[in-house]
Amino acid sequence: MIARQSRSFRTTVRTLVSVVGLALLGACATPATRFYTLGTDAEPTIARNTTSPALQIDVRPVKVPAAVARSQLVVQVNPAQVQVLEDDRWSSALPDEIRYALAARVSQQAGASAASAVGRGGEGPVYQVGVDIQRFESWPGSHVLVDAVWSVSRSAGQETLTCHSTVSEPVSDGYQAIVDGHRRAIDAIAAQIAKVVRAFAATAADRPSGPAGASSKTGMTTLSCPPFSGGAQTAVDRAAAPRSGV
Structure with a gap:
């Protein structure tokens, strides 16, 4: 009787050890989640700089395609x-x-x-x-691509310039390289x-004349979308003249 109880106890212990071991192996096999950001270290400083600014930048909520509008990275x-x-x-x-x-x-x-930065x-x-x-x-292992239509409006939407920019950046293997490529874009x-923004500010400070290449028509300043500079593989596809109102 005692021998049977001893064998039963040993069997129970072995079973518990096996279960715990399998659980620990499962936990070790679960990959850690990695988190990435497009932000910069300067963001908190800029966000706090709200005391009597000479100008303010108000970036409205950004629209993105539904396929990538999620917390997970999405790769092609x-x-x-x-x-x-x-x-x-x-x-x-x-x-x-x-x-x-x-x-x-x-x-x-x-x-x-x-x-x-962000806010009024x-x-x-x-x-x-x-x-x-x-x-x-x-x-x-190839490239990232950001295709964006963006606009800048002067206070109260009096004038708006709309541009269409397509930016392609080469990337190496690895998901960190993809994030770095999007940061460059x-x-x-x-x-x-x-x-x-600087061109609008310059025309506001010095009317009726404006920056080089600008002209005036019915009290408005016509600006063109600026070209990209540097070694980035980029292109400006479309530029729209400012319009009155929003």
Whole structure:
């Protein structure tokens, strides 16, 4: 009787050890989730700089294609197929990642010490930035592509300039390389937006004359979309003259 109880006890112990071991192996086999961001270290400083700014940058909520409007990274398998990466995610929703990255970079390049990233308040003109991402593609080991229609409006929407920019950046293998490629693409678009903000600010400070290449018509300043500079593989596809109202 005692022998049977001893064998039963040993069997129960072995079973419990096996179950615990399998659970531990399962836990070890579960990959860790990696989080990525398009933001910069300068974002908190810019967001707090709201005391009597000379101008303010108000980046409106960004539109992105439904296929990539999620927390997971989405990569292209081929032109007709994508893969959703469950263990590689954005630190916040992709539209917010793009919005705050653009706000920080545009504010920096348009005069970060005198700009307020995202939001209104204080004195000075507000330059409203609208961004509609038409394509946001990630091709591992090849390139990333950001195709965006964006606009800059002077305070109260009195004048608006709309541009269409397509940015392609080569990337190496790995998902971190894809994120870095998108950061460079956002940098390129932000540089264009900042140029338009500075041009609008210059014409506001010095009317009726404006920056080089600008002309005046019925009290409005006609500006063109600036070309990309540097070594980025980029193109400006379309430029629309400012219009009155929103």
